Structures are given as structure tokens and as C-alpha cells.
Amino acid sequence: MTVHPTVWVDEARPAAAPRRGALRRMLARNAPGYLFLAPWLIGFFGLTLGPALVSLYLSFTNYDLLRAPDWVGAANYVRIATDDPKFAAAMRVTFIYVVLSVPLKLVFALAVAMAFNRGIRGLTVYRAIFYLPSLLGGSVAIAVLWRQLFASDGLVNMLLWKAFGIEGPSWVSNPDYSLYTLVVLSIWQFGSPMIIFLAGLRQIPTDMYEAAEIDGAGKARQFFKITLPLLTPVVFFNAVIQTIEAFKAFTPAFIISEGTGGPINSTLFYTLYLYQEAFGFFRMGYAAALAWILLVIIALFTAFSFLSARYWVHYDD
Amino acid sequence: MSITLSRRSVLSGGAAALSLAAFGGGPAWAQSARLRFLWWGSQERADRTFKAIEAYKGVASDVSITGEFAGWSDYWPRLATQVAGRNAPDLIQMDYRYIFEYARRGALKPLDDYLDKSLNIADFGQMNIDSGRVDGKLYGVNLGVNSSIVLYDEAAWEKAGIEPPKPGTTWEEFAEKGAALSAKKTKPGFYASADASGVEPALENWLRQQGKALFTADGALGFEPADAGKWFAMWAEMRKSGACVPADVQALDQLNIETNPLTTGKAATAFAHSNQYIGYQKLNKSRLGVSSYPKVSAESPSGHYLKPSMLISVANGSAHADAAVAFANFLVANPTGVEILGVERGVPASESMRNGLAPKLNDLDSVMVKYIADITPGVGALPPPPPPGAGELAFALKRVAEEVGFGRATPEAGGEKLVREAQTILKRG
Numbered sequence: 001m002t003v004h005p006t007v008w009v010d011e012a013r014p015a016a017a018p019r020r021g022a023l024r025r026m027l028a029r030n031a032p033g034y035l036f037l038a039p040w041l042i043g044f045f046g047l048t049l050g051p052a053l054v055s056l057y058l059s060f061t062n063y064d065l066l067r068a069p070d071w072v073g074a075a076n077y078v079r080i081a082t083d084d085p086k087f088a089a090a091m092r093v094t095f096i097y098v099v100l101s102v103p104l105k106l107v108f109a110l111a112v113a114m115a116f117n118r119g120i121r122g123l124t125v126y127r128a129i130f131y132l133p134s135l136l137g138g139s140v141a142i143a144v145l146w147r148q149l150f151a152s153d154g155l156v157n158m159l160l161w162k163a164f165g166i167e168g169p170s171w172v173s174n175p176d177y178s179l180y181t182l183v184v185l186s187i188w189q190f191g192s193p194m195i196i197f198l199a200g201l202r203q204i205p206t207d208m209y210e211a212a213e214i215d216g217a218g219k220a221r222q223f224f225k226i227t228l229p230l231l232t233p234v235v236f237f238n239a240v241i242q243t244i245e246a247f248k249a250f251t252p253a254f255i256i257s258e259g260t261g262g263p264i265n266s267t268l269f270y271t272l273y274l275y276q277e278a279f280g281f282f283r284m285g286y287a288a289a290l291a292w293i294l295l296v297i298i299a300l301f302t303a304f305s306f307l308s309a310r311y312w313v314h315y316d317d
Numbered sequence: 318m319s320i321t322l323s324r325r326s327v328l329s330g331g332a333a334a335l336s337l338a339a340f341g342g343g344p345a346w347a348q349s350a351r352l353r354f355l356w357w358g359s360q361e362r363a364d365r366t367f368k369a370i371e372a373y374k375g376v377a378s379d380v381s382i383t384g385e386f387a388g389w390s391d392y393w394p395r396l397a398t399q400v401a402g403r404n405a406p407d408l409i410q411m412d413y414r415y416i417f418e419y420a421r422r423g424a425l426k427p428l429d430d431y432l433d434k435s436l437n438i439a440d441f442g443q444m445n446i447d448s449g450r451v452d453g454k455l456y457g458v459n460l461g462v463n464s465s466i467v468l469y470d471e472a473a474w475e476k477a478g479i480e481p482p483k484p485g486t487t488w489e490e491f492a493e494k495g496a497a498l499s500a501k502k503t504k505p506g507f508y509a510s511a512d513a514s515g516v517e518p519a520l521e522n523w524l525r526q527q528g529k530a531l532f533t534a535d536g537a538l539g540f541e542p543a544d545a546g547k548w549f550a551m552w553a554e555m556r557k558s559g560a561c562v563p564a565d566v567q568a569l570d571q572l573n574i575e576t577n578p579l580t581t582g583k584a585a586t587a588f589a590h591s592n593q594y595i596g597y598q599k600l601n602k603s604r605l606g607v608s609s610y611p612k613v614s615a616e617s618p619s620g621h622y623l624k625p626s627m628l629i630s631v632a633n634g635s636a637h638a639d640a641a642v643a644f645a646n647f648l649v650a651n652p653t654g655v656e657i658l659g660v661e662r663g664v665p666a667s668e669s670m671r672n673g674l675a676p677k678l679n680d681l682d683s684v685m686v687k688y689i690a691d692i693t694p695g696v697g698a699l700p701p702p703p704p705p706g707a708g709e710l711a712f713a714l715k716r717v718a719e720e721v722g723f724g725r726a727t728p729e730a731g732g733e734k735l736v737r738e739a740q741t742i743l744k745r746g
Binding site for chain 2: 064065066067151152153169170172173174175258259260262263264265276279280281282
């Protein structure tokens with residue numbers, strides 16, 4: 001949550017006082033407040049709002065970094081909407097990734113959290129170990145490791161051969177499978193939703209389960225009638241955060257395809273396409289337009305989640 | 318006659334007078350010459366370049382140079398952002414593909430005024446000087462000459478008992494020999510050749526052998542859908558016969574030395590740039606042989622041309638352009654500088670430098686120098702400057718080649734698709 005500054009207006013001051021004096025007095029009175037807010041204000045205007053507005057302006061220009069931006073109106077947006085097969089390919093790849101990785105990751109995280117919730121000896125150690133992939137997940141080293149695991153002579157194929165006698169393909173370099181190796185990588189980084197699920201599970205009063213058990217409800221029934229409904233606020237939170245993260249995913253695809261989004265655009269994440277346009281072909285204006293479209297898509301998804309929340313999220317009021 | 322002085326010029330004059338006074342007169346200017354040099358390349362190149370920078374202190378003790386380097390794909394975003402931020406390095410390593418865009422956008426300094434004064438490159442030969450010219454002005458100095466090259470694992474061909482490709486081998490013979498080598502199955506998952514259907518210089522060489530080109534002089538596409546279709550069909554045939562690696566092995570090749578199927582032990586032959594021979598040999602255990610590219614027919618031209626593997630340019634806004642040019646001259650026309658850089662960036666363009674270097678070269682270096690000397694009589698002209706946006710063609714070619722390789726498109730459809738995409742790219746610029 002961001003804390004917004006509150007500006008106090010001095011109500012005791014007579015209304016007829018000269019305006020300039022009033023403003024100065026108000027500033028003087030609030031100066032210490034602004035001073036303390038300065039790091040945030042400078043960061044917000046200088047590093048967030050300013051660049052965002054410049055990027056909005058650039059999205060209406062052709063800009064190659066070397067020459068001054070050249071105003072082209074909505075041409076970039078028109079091109080994206082009507083005449084860009086790579087945009088369509090990137091959207092397809094990104095949506096498949098979001099739709100597969102977010103639910104699978106949440107299910108997996110919940111399953112692990114429930115296992116931990118039974119009170120395992122040495123829980124804190126296991127929790128730390130299972131959280132580790134999330135800390136490393138965005139890193140270059142893991143993506144490189146993934147590339148090795150799923151290569152034609154990688155560990156995965158070795159295990160397949162030893163266990164089932166199957167000769168596996170080169171998973172990362174085959175357009176039929178490469179995206180799914182990235183989905184698996186994403187699921188493996190289940191640590192942060194798992195920790196949040198675990199905290200949520202701890203909040204559910206145990207007497208509810210006792211009561212349900214006395215009434216003859218089985219484990220499955222208990223899960224669907226008690227655990228899941230009471231956990232919906234946490235599920236909602238995790239779903240929103242993970243969806244946003246999934247849309248913004250970049251590093252794994254960049255490393256595994258070495259920035260190409262290949263083979264045959266099969267790992268061309270939206271952000272990777274944006275990066276290629278900006279830093280591969282120096283079409284900064286076009287890339288800025290792509291970025292704004294991504295912002296709108298994420299905003300729509302988030303808004304939809306919040307609107308739907310009233311129908312399925314139960315707050316324990 | 319009246320002289321008007323702006324406030325700024327008075328100020329800077331005053332400052333200069335002040336600094337002169339502070340340093341007791343004399344070359345106070347030169348003492349403050351701190352230059353930045355940005356290049357792309359491997360660690361090997363960085364080691365040599367830093368050594369040259371160190372040695373330059375003995376030539377001009379008053380100039381200090383800071384070197385920065387990056388990999389090829391990170392290099393261009395970094396350079397573009399620095400130039401856009403008015404923070405361009407004084408010395409810029411340039412590529413023939415980009416020099417036109419940078420020069421025409423005013424980012425580089427014309428060097429004609431320095432010729433035969435502090436820049437002594439007269440013995441480069443006209444062609445090697447002109448490769449740094451844009452619209453008649455000199456914007457880049459040739460740092461080394463290279464060309465395309467075929468590299469092969471000598472032991473692998475010998476073990477299979479098949480004669481490796483040599484100058485004059487036709488593509489048809491290459492495909493036959495390749496299939497024969499792969500059929501011997503000397504080790505599992507090993508093939509005669511990498512799949513070069515998605516490698517732009519390979520396609521270019523093949524087109525040039527038939528009197529065509531990637532781009533025409535007026536910036537249009539220099540080949541037809543049928544040409545590209547034939548190219549993809551030739552490789553599809555080799556893929557089928559096992560002469561080259563399958564598509565999912567080739568897809569791991571990111572068009573650099575480290576990931577090429579030759580280096581990763583999947584293929585016995587690679588298609589590369591001649592100056593990369595040293596890098597390839599460093600990463601390959603068995604000895605590598607060299608050859609020019611296979612030919613369409615015995616009578617066709619070689620398709621090769623001599624290209625500046627890279628150039629050195631001076632930023633237009635450099636405050637120390639004179640010092641920068643002097644250092645560039647040290648790298649290409651001073652025996653000390655030339656010897657330190659060796660032939661890692663390509664063969665020195667200067668004849669006297671090349672001759673001076675020859676006795677000091679090791680075996681590997683000599684193979685490369687000899688290769689360039691051998692193909693020189695048969696080379697064609699440098700292709701016309703690539704049109705804006707041409708850099709994207711290499712990506713499109715790799716992708717379409719993969720579509721054909723994985724059987725998603727027929728060679729004919731691939732040819733049409735490539736030309737269609739290339740035309741869109743060129744129209745966009």
C-alpha cells in the first residue's frame with residue numbers, strides 16, 4: 001500500500017487573509033512533512049511519473065534514440081492493432097503462459113502449504129528450502145540451469161531414458177515444448193504464494209474442523225466447505241499478484257531463447273517482443289506503445305478480478 | 318573588422334588562460350585528455366585491447382584511455398543509449414552494418430582531415446579505406462579484414478575416411494559427403510554439418526555465387542521468393558539425408574561461437590567468419606581445418622568478399638578527437654599496437670603492418686592470414702550498404718529457416734514468407 005500525503009488546511013485562519021501569505025504559512029507549517037516525504041516524492045515524480053509520461057509521449061512518435069522523436073500520431077497503435085503478426089504471436093504465447101502457469105502454480109503452492117500445515121517437524125527448515133526457488137527464480141543462473149536440464153542430452157532426458165527407455169526431444173529448442181518448459185519453471189517458483197497460503201491456513205480456527213468432523217464431514221468435504229471458502233481472500237490476493245507477474249515475465253524467456261523468443265517465436269513473451277523492438281531494432285516509440293497496451297491489458301485483468309471478487313471471495317466480517 | 322566575443326567564449330578563454338597559468342603553460346590541454354573506448358567482443362579481445370591501451374602510455378603518456386566492452390547483442394543498445402544521452406564514448410568500435418546509420422545521423426566524426434597527417438592508412442589499399450566511407454566521407458578505420466569461412470573438425474572427417482570440404486567443392490558434393498559422414502555414425506547424435514539455412518552470411522554467399530545479393534544498391538531486396546525457396550529446399554534435403562543436424566539441434570545455435578553445433582560436439586563443420594577461427598579453435602579440442610564456402614557449380618564465382626570485420630570511429634561530439642584519432646592510428650599503423658592486437662580482429666588492412674606481423678604469428682594466426690590471402694584473388698566487390706532496418710532480416714531468416722526445419726512450412730512457402738517479411742521490414746526502415 002502506498003501512503004498518500006495529507007495536506008492540512010489551517011481552518012482557524014480568517015478567510016479574508018491575503019492568499020499568498022496563507023500559502024506561505026501553509027507551506028511553512030507542512031514543510032517538515034514534505035521534507036520527510038521528499039525521498040518518496042522525488043522517486044515518484046522523477047523515476048515513475050516522469051518517465052511514464054515521457055513513454056506515453058514517445059508512443060505517439062517514431063524514435064530511434066539517435067534522432068529527435070518524430071510525431072506520428074496514433075500510427076504505432078494502428079499498426080499494432082492491424083498489421084503486426086509478431087504482436088499477435090506474442091499475445092498468444094503470453095496468454096497461454098498466464099492461463100497455464102498461474103492456476104497450476106497456485107494449486108501446487110496450496111498443496112504444499114496444506115502438507116506443511118499438518119505440523120511437520122522442522123517446518124521452518126522445509127519452508128525455507130521450498131521458498132528458495134522463488135528467491136532464485138528470476139535469476140539468470142536458474143534460467144541457464146533450466147536450459148541445461150531440458151536440453152537434448154540434459155538431466156530430464158537422461159532420467160526419461162533410465163526410467164522409461166524413452167528418448168526425449170530437446171525440450172527447450174523444440175517449438176512444440178519450449179513454452180511448457182517455461183511454465184514448469186514458473187510453477188517451480190511456488191514459494192511466495194505458498195508462504196502466503198500457509199499464513200492463511202493458520203488463520204482458520206481448528207474448532208471448525210472439529211465441528212465438521214463430529215457432523216460427519218470427510219476430508220474432501222472439509223476442504224471444499226471450510227478451507228477453500230475461508231481461504232478465498234488469500235487465493236484472490238495470490239491470483240492477482242501472480243497474474244500480474246506472469247504478464248510481466250521476461251528473464252526466463254530471454255535467457256532460454258537467448259533473446260530471440262525462438263524457436264519460431266514459441267517463447268516470444270510480450271515483454272521480450274517489446275524489448276526486441278526497443279533495444280534490438282531501436283523502435284523506441286513502437287515499444288512504448290506496446291508497453292502502454294500491456295499496461296491496459298494488466299489493468300483490465302486486475303479490474304475484472306476485483307469485480308468478480310464480490311461473487312466468490314468471502315471476507316470473514 | 319570587428320570581433321564579437323560571446324560571453325561563453327570569453328569565459329572559456331578565461332578558463333583556458335587560468336589553466337595555462339596553473340600548469341605553467343605548455344600542453345595543458347593534452348594532459349587532461351581522458352578518452353573512453355567502447356567495443357564488443359570476447360574476453361580474448363578485451364585482454365589484447367587492454368594490453369594495447371597500456372602500451373599506448375609509452376607513446377602518449379599524457380593520454381589516458383578507459384576501455385569498456387560488451388557482447389555483440391548488448392553492445393548496440395549500450396552504444397545507442399550512450400549516444401542518445403550525449404555521453405558517447407570517444408572511440409567507438411563500428412560494424413559495416415551500422416556505420417551508415419550512425420554516420421548519417423551525425424553521430425560520427427568525419428576523419429578525412431586527419432588522413433596522411435595523424436592517420437596514416439594510405440597503404441590499406443583503396444577498397445579497405447573505402448569500406449569506412451559513407452557518402453564519400455571517411456567515418457571509420459578498418460580494424461581488420463575478414464571473410465566468410467568454413468571450419469571443420471579435421472579428426473572427425475579423417476576418422477570417417479571422407480575427404481573434408483576444400484575450396485572448389487560444390488554444394489552437391491558437400492551434401493553427398495556430409496550424408497556419408499553422418500551415416501558412419503562415429504558417435505551418437507553427430508552430423509557432418511551445422512544447418513546454415515538460417516545463417517545470413519551463408520545465404521548471402523550462395524546468392525552472390527549466382528549474381529544476386531541480399532540487397533541491391535538502391536536498398537531493395539536482391540533475391541526472389543524462388544531463390545530463397547531453393548536455398549531452403551537444398552538444406553531440407555541435407556536435413557533429410559542426415560548431412561546436417563536436425564532442426565531441434567540447430568535451434569540451440571544462437572549464432573555465436575559457444576553454441577555452434579561444431580563447438581557443442583554435434584557437427585563436424587561450421588559456417589563462420591574468418592576472424593572467429595581463433596575463437597573456435599580455442600573452444601574446440603581437435604584441430605580445425607579451413608575452407609572457402611561450397612559452390613553452386615564448379616564455374617560459379619566464390620561469392621566471397623573482403624569485409625572490414627570491424628571499424629574504429631570517433632564520436633562527433635568528442636572533446637579530444639585529435640587524441641582519439643592518434644590512438645586509432647596506433648592500433649592500425651603502429652607496429653607495437655598492431656602486434657598486440659594480432660589478427661584477432663581480422664587481418665590488418667595495412668600491407669606494411671601485415672608484413673611486419675607475419676614472422677611473429679603463431680600457427681593459428683598464420684592459417685587465417687593465409688586463408689585471406691588465398692581467397693583474395695577470387696573475391697567480389699563489397700556489397701552495397703545495407704538499407705535501414707536490414708538488421709532485422711537476419712532474425713526473420715533464422716525464424717523462417719526454423720519453420721521449414723521443423724516442418725511447419727514447405728521450402729517454397731518459406732521462400733515466399735521470407736521475401737514477404739523482408740519487404741515489410743524494408744518498407745518500415
